[in-house]
Amino acid sequence: xxxxxxxxxxxxxxxxxxKRKSCEVMNAVRDEAFQQFMSIGFPTRKAERYRYTDxxxxxxxxxxxxxxPLDVKPSLYIYTIKDAPIDVxxxxxxxxxxxxxxxxxxxxxxxxxxxxxxxxxxxxxxxIVVDNWLRGTSPTMMxxxxxxxxxxxxxxxxxxxxxxxxxxxxEEQARLLTTQVIEVYCHDNARLDLYEIEDTTPLCSRxxxxxxxxxxxxxxxxxxxxxxxxxxxxxxxxxxxGENSEVxxxxxxxxxxxxxxxxxxxxxxxxxxxxxxxxxxxxVDGQSVGAFAGKILVEKDxxxxxxxxxxxxxxxxxxxxxYTQPMLEIYADDVKCAHGSTVGVMDETALFxxxxxxxxxxEARSLLKNAFMGQVIDQIKYEPLRQKLYVKVEKRFRGELExxxxxxxxx
Amino acid sequence: MSESNSFVRSLTExxxxxxxxxxxxxxxxxxxxxxxxxxLISEKxxxxxxxxxxxxxxxxxxxxxxxxxxGHVHLPEIDYQAISYYADPTVKKGQGSKGQEIDPExxxxxxxxxxxxxxxxALSGTAVDAVMDSVSVKTTFKEKLxxxxxxxxxxxxxxxxxxxxxxxxxGSVVPxxxxxxxxxxxxxxxxxSFVYIPKNTRCPMELSTxxxxxxxxxxxxxxxxxxxxxxxYVSYLEGCTAPMRDENQLHAAIVxxxxxxxxxVKYSTVQNWYPGDAEGRGGVLNLVTKRGDLRGVNSKxxxxxxxxxxxxxxxxxxxxxxxxxxxxxxxxxAVTNNHQEADTGTKMIHLGKNTRSTIISxxxxxxxxxxxxxxxxxxxxxxxxxxxxxxxDSLLLGSQCGAHTFPYMDIHNxxxxxxxxxxxxKINEEQLFYxxxxxxSTEEAVGLIVNGYAKDVINKLPMEFxxxxxxxxxxxxxxxxx
Numbered sequence: 001x002x003x004x005x006x007x008x009x010x011x012x013x014x015x016x017x018x019k020r021k022s023c024e025v026m027n028a029v030r031d032e033a034f035q036q037f038m039s040i041g042f043p044t045r046k047a048e049r050y051r052y053t054d055x056x057x058x059x060x061x062x063x064x065x066x067x068x069p070l071d072v073k074p075s076l077y078i079y080t081i082k083d084a085p086i087d088v089x090x091x092x093x094x095x096x097x098x099x100x101x102x103x104x105x106x107x108x109x110x111x112x113x114x115x116x117x118x119x120x121x122x123x124x125x126x127x128i129v130v131d132n133w134l135r136g137t138s139p140t141m142m143x144x145x146x147x148x149x150x151x152x153x154x155x156x157x158x159x160x161x162x163x164x165x166x167x168x169x170x171e172e173q174a175r176l177l178t179t180q181v182i183e184v185y186c187h188d189n190a191r192l193d194l195y196e197i198e199d200t201t202p203l204c205s206r207x208x209x210x211x212x213x214x215x216x217x218x219x220x221x222x223x224x225x226x227x228x229x230x231x232x233x234x235x236x237x238x239x240x241x242g243e244n245s246e247v248x249x250x251x252x253x254x255x256x257x258x259x260x261x262x263x264x265x266x267x268x269x270x271x272x273x274x275x276x277x278x279x280x281x282x283x284v285d286g287q288s289v290g291a292f293a294g295k296i297l298v299e300k301d302x303x304x305x306x307x308x309x310x311x312x313x314x315x316x317x318x319x320x321x322x323y324t325q326p327m328l329e330i331y332a333d334d335v336k337c338a339h340g341s342t343v344g345v346m347d348e349t350a351l352f353x354x355x356x357x358x359x360x361x362x363e364a365r366s367l368l369k370n371a372f373m374g375q376v377i378d379q380i381k382y383e384p385l386r387q388k389l390y391v392k393v394e395k396r397f398r399g400e401l402e403x404x405x406x407x408x409x410x411x
Numbered sequence: 412m413s414e415s416n417s418f419v420r421s422l423t424e425x426x427x428x429x430x431x432x433x434x435x436x437x438x439x440x441x442x443x444x445x446x447x448x449x450x451l452i453s454e455k456x457x458x459x460x461x462x463x464x465x466x467x468x469x470x471x472x473x474x475x476x477x478x479x480x481x482g483h484v485h486l487p488e489i490d491y492q493a494i495s496y497y498a499d500p501t502v503k504k505g506q507g508s509k510g511q512e513i514d515p516e517x518x519x520x521x522x523x524x525x526x527x528x529x530x531x532x533a534l535s536g537t538a539v540d541a542v543m544d545s546v547s548v549k550t551t552f553k554e555k556l557x558x559x560x561x562x563x564x565x566x567x568x569x570x571x572x573x574x575x576x577x578x579x580x581x582g583s584v585v586p587x588x589x590x591x592x593x594x595x596x597x598x599x600x601x602x603x604s605f606v607y608i609p610k611n612t613r614c615p616m617e618l619s620t621x622x623x624x625x626x627x628x629x630x631x632x633x634x635x636x637x638x639x640x641x642x643x644y645v646s647y648l649e650g651c652t653a654p655m656r657d658e659n660q661l662h663a664a665i666v667x668x669x670x671x672x673x674x675x676v677k678y679s680t681v682q683n684w685y686p687g688d689a690e691g692r693g694g695v696l697n698l699v700t701k702r703g704d705l706r707g708v709n710s711k712x713x714x715x716x717x718x719x720x721x722x723x724x725x726x727x728x729x730x731x732x733x734x735x736x737x738x739x740x741x742x743x744x745a746v747t748n749n750h751q752e753a754d755t756g757t758k759m760i761h762l763g764k765n766t767r768s769t770i771i772s773x774x775x776x777x778x779x780x781x782x783x784x785x786x787x788x789x790x791x792x793x794x795x796x797x798x799x800x801x802x803x804d805s806l807l808l809g810s811q812c813g814a815h816t817f818p819y820m821d822i823h824n825x826x827x828x829x830x831x832x833x834x835x836x837k838i839n840e841e842q843l844f845y846x847x848x849x850x851x852s853t854e855e856a857v858g859l860i861v862n863g864y865a866k867d868v869i870n871k872l873p874m875e876f877x878x879x880x881x882x883x884x885x886x887x888x889x890x891x892x893x
Contacts, residue, residue: 048481300810315825318792326831328816329483333807333837343790343822343829 003056004041010065011108021067021111023082026145029093033107040101052291052323053233053262055101058205063141063177070112077128077156081113081147088115091147095183095211097237102207106143106179113145118154118190127157127382134200135165136174144180150190152215157193157382164201173203175230180208188216188242193381195223198232199392202257205231216242223380224263225389226253227396231260238267238276240302246275252376253281254396255288255320262291269302269332278309281376283369283397284320293325296339300331309339314346314372316365366397427685427720430655433520437500437544437626443492446470449598452497456567456601459574469587469597476591483783483815484723484752486696487659494661496599498544498626517548524652526621538563540620544629545601552616562607563618566634569605576607580638584667584704584731592663593700596632600665603633608643608674619648624684624695630661637667639674641707646677652720653685657693659722660685664699672707672734677715679872680728684720691750691779694722701728705737705763713740714757715871722751727785729758732766732794739768742868747780747812756786756817761797761827772803773865776812783815790827797827805835806864808857 011034019027042059043050070080081088092113096103118124132144148158162178186192198206206229212220224234238247253261261284267276282290290313298305313322326339346368354364373393380386440451449470453463478489500517521541538552540563547565556563562573569577587597604620624631639645653660662684670676678701687694697720703712714728724747730739741757759768768788776782784803805814816833838860846856 303810313822315822315827318825320825322820322822324820324822324831326816326818326833328805328833328835329813330805330807330815330835331813333810333812335807336834336836338832338834339816340833341818341820341829341831343820343827345826345828 002041003060006062007059007105007109008038014065018067018109018111021069025081025089025092026110026113028089029107033093033098033104036098037101037104037108040099040104043101049235049264049293052289052293053231053260055207058177058207058231061139061175063139063175065109066140066142067111070114072114077116077118077124079115079117081115084115084117086117086149088147091149091183091185093183095185095213095239096181096209097211100209100235102179102235103181103209106145106181106209110143110145113147116146116148116158118150118156120151121153122151122155124156127159127385130158130160132160132162133165134162134176134178134204136176137171139174139176141177142179144178146180146182148182148184148192148194150184150186150192152187153189154187155191157195159195159197159382159385162198162200162204162206164199173201176204178204178206178208180206182208182210184210184212184220186212186214186218186220189218190215191219193221195225195380195382195385196234197225197227198229199227200229202230202259204229206233208234210234210236212236212238212247214238214240214242214245214247216244218242218245221248221250221381224251226261227392228254229259229261233262234264236263236265240267240269240274240276241271243271243273247277248379249278250376250379251280252373253290254283254373254393255290256285257288258286259288261288263293265294267296267307269296269298269305269307272301272303272305274302274305276307279376279379280311281373282313282322283316283372284313284322285316287319289321289323291323293327294339295327295329296337297329298332298335298337302332303334305332305335305337307335307337311341312372313343314369315343316369366394369397370394427655429524429652429683430685431523432654433500433516433625435500435514435516435625437498439495439498439626439629442495442628444494444496444599448496452599452601455497455499456570458570461578462570465582465587466598469594472588473591473594473598476594479591482725482754483781483785483817484725484754486723486725489661489696491595493628494630495626495628496630496632497601498629499546500543500625501546501548517543520623520625521548521621524621524623526650538616538618540565540604541623542602542620542633543623544626544631547602556614556616559612559615560609561612561614562605564605565602566605566636567602573605573607576638577605577636580636580667580669584669584702585665585700589700592698593665596634596663596665596700600632600634603635603664605635606637606645606647608639608645610640611642613643614645617646617648619650622649622651624653624660624662627656628658630663633664635664635666637676637678638669639671639676641672641674644675647679649678649680650683652683653695655685655688655693659693660695662695662697662699666699666701666728668703668712670703670705670707670710670712673709674707675711676703677713678703678728680716682716682718682720682724686720686749686751687722689749691722694751695720697721697724697726699726701726702731703729703739704731705734705739708734708736710734710737711739713742713871715742715868716744717869717872718743718745718753718755721753724753724755727756727758729760730768731760731762732768733762735763736765737763738766741768741770741772742871743772744775744865744868745773745782746775747782748777749780750778751780753781754783754785756784758787759789759799761788761790761794761799763794765796766794767798770799770801770803771867773868774803774805774814775808775861775865776805776814777808779811781813781815783817784833785817787819787821788829788831789821790824790829792823794824795826797824799827799829801831803833804864805833806861807835807837
């Protein structure tokens with residue numbers, strides 16, 4: 001049986017139930033999204049944007065679908081979509097690429113969505129934190145949907161954590177599959193720092209698609225940090241649609257064991273005078289697989305574009321694999337675009353220097369890896385998160401992260 | 412940069428100077444492609460049965476495939492039945508067989524192209540195999556080379572005279588099932604060159620092949636096979652032109668290179684097929700599979716290409732670095748203007764230990780053209796200590812053109828060091844200003860900068876070939892500005 005079939009049957013059986021639990025604005029696009037999914041199915045590895053992740057296999061096991069309602073503490077800016085203070089119909093499933101199979105499947109199956117709405121000229125000082133606790137005793141599929149609307153002049157920091165949930169000791173854990181679609185709309189002059197931190201277990205598979213729209217004079221920073229996971233595929237599409245905007249995409253990924261981390265980004269410069277910066281770093285150890293594909297497209301009239309894309313990778317074991325694919329597609333002539341990509345080993349002379357001075361080899365290696373990742377962590381503006389990540393990354397390289405939940409520092 | 416700049420104008424409005432046709436009687440077989448046509452081609456070339464079977468098998472595989480469309484080019488749907496797969500300009504009128512004498516028209520054609528077929532007139536130090544349409548017209552200096560044991564002849568002759576060598580190596584680097592166009596070529600290939608350099612021999616002269624498409628509604632499917640045995644060296648050059656025609660002409664070639672222990676091959680291409688007119692009508696579709704297999708330890712292969720012609724160029728001269736300590740280089744300048752499209756680059760497959768590769772690619776786009784670099788660097792699991800450096804720069808002359816970079820890196824070994832960098836920009840305003848300050852006009856300054864930009868690669872071309880290459884490049888890159 002093809003992997004798609006069980007989802008098609010699931011939808012045919014459960015669509016009425018999902019629709020009842022959901023709301024009008026989500027149901028409005030549901031059937032069309034399902035039709036779209038039926039016609040395209042799961043992508044094969046021949047599809048350019050899915051070269052490095054075998055989607056059909058990840059979706060093949062039989063998962064139960066979770067329809068639990070979202071647990072949202074009432075606050076000023078966070079709502080479930082049913083309680084939206086504004087009309088979300090012009091936003092929901094509009095910027096998301098309807099032809100992407102994961103997005104289409106998510107739109108068909110998702111029953112509830114989170115809305116973060118920051119009103120005009122409002123500065124939200126404390127970060128808005130979304131925690132996803134992942135834990136389950138039977139194989140479960142979760143479909144998550146987040147809509148972020150930054151009105152003009154709004155400013156906020158949003159942290160989305162994927163973390164291992166607390167459960168009873170000795171409880172046997174099952175595989176979990178997550179699809180996530182985040183749509184971000186930044187109106188003129190808005191500023192957003194969006195952090196996505198994944199620190200889960202090898203049993204978790206995650207397929208996340210982020211779509212960002214930027215108006216005039218906007219600034220968006222998106223940080224995607226994969227500390228610990230099973231299989232991850234992150235897609236991030238940015239559309240620069242107003243002049244003088246900028247976007248920064250940062251990412252770091254640490255792989256060990258048989259983890260799989262695939263980041264796929266696409267930045268589309270549609271108007272002149274925009275800036276984009278991209279920095280992704282990977283350390284792959286064990287039999288893990290890292291993949292990075294980043295495309296920057298500069299349209300014909302997007303003159304005076306400045307763009308820099310950097311991807312640096314460390315292969316730490318002989319079984320680890322790294323795929324990288326930084327791409328430029330440029331149709332305007334007055335631009336400055338550059339990309340660089342490296343895959344390499346640790347500097348032997350630096351290791352030797354440290355060992356000379358009495359630092360044990362393992363320690364020296366861990367110091368070097370830390371310094372390598374430090375460049376990405378340094379970019380994090382929100383101080384407490386930055387400090388926490390320094391500690392977490394260090395622990396991760398020492399292989400102590402599994403113990404981390406019990407220590408006070410990381411709480 | 413403004414389009415009024417006369418340098419840019421001269422570059423984009425440049426006329427194609429090799430667009431003449433030769434009025435010579437040419438025997439062309441009927442259009443269409445089927446097993447009978449393949450049998451006919453094989454029969455005309457008096458080929459042994461194994462080669463016919465090789466062709467038929469390739470053809471049957473080709474039938475099961477569809478034309479690929481993943482390139483960043485607008486490849487038209489090609490009607491493979493509207494092409495004639497064999498055109499022989501050497502057959503005399505009224506005679507069934509080939510004349511011994513070369514038709515003076517053909518001699519004149521190659522003279523006009525700057526490739527004299529008379530040995531006494533030829534540039535000393537270069538042996539030429541001249542191929543028109545489907546047939547090799549003449550190979551010069553054959554005897555002189557054979558004194559050293561070097562075999563340099565057309566592939567049809569090689570099949571007759573050295574069947575064992577051909578059978579051993581043909582299809583061993585680019586198998587017929589490699590890709591769609593490789594399968595097509597393996598089914599219908601006509602002439603190309605065969606080079607065999609025996610052990611411990613340094614080829615005393617540059618070997619070169621000049622390809623010319625002349626006949627209407629034909630395609631050229633040449634096949635080149637170069638085998639460089641242990642401890643030997645050869646430098647091989649390839650040039651190509653075609654007349655101006657309104658319809659697209661298909662050129663689907665295969666080049667296979669085998670490099671043994673301690674051997675070195677330099678392969679240089681100056682590709683100047685007809686690029687189509689200013690509106691993008693006509694031009695050659697250049698769909699070529701080129702690959703070198705560095706089988707031996709310490710072997711070395713270097714691809715240098717200067718791509719100025721063709722409506723569509725879609726090719727990736729590649730290297731399989733199988734032998735330990737082998738080295739590969741790829742130097743490319745691709746110039747596109749008007750409505751030309753190029754999607755070219757290289758593949759470096761590192762399999763042996765301590766293998767090294769360098770990729771230097773320079774793209775220049777003008778007019779409405781699209782110029783893409785696409786390259787793969789793969790480091791296999793056992794390729795310890797592999798090293799790659801890639802650099803691809805694109806220069807944009809004009810606001811209607813595009814420059815794209817699609818590098819792929821697949822690394823399966825933790826001791827590999829792979830670096831890639833790419834930049835895309837227009838001509839640096841500061842450099843222009845610097846030249847202007849010192850009394851150099853903007854036109855001249857642009858000429859200087861573009862020329863300097865491509866020099867890295869042009870300098871890699873062998874000196875002996877400089878006569879044609881320099882002439883072509885000065886026309887392509889500098890226009891009226893010296």
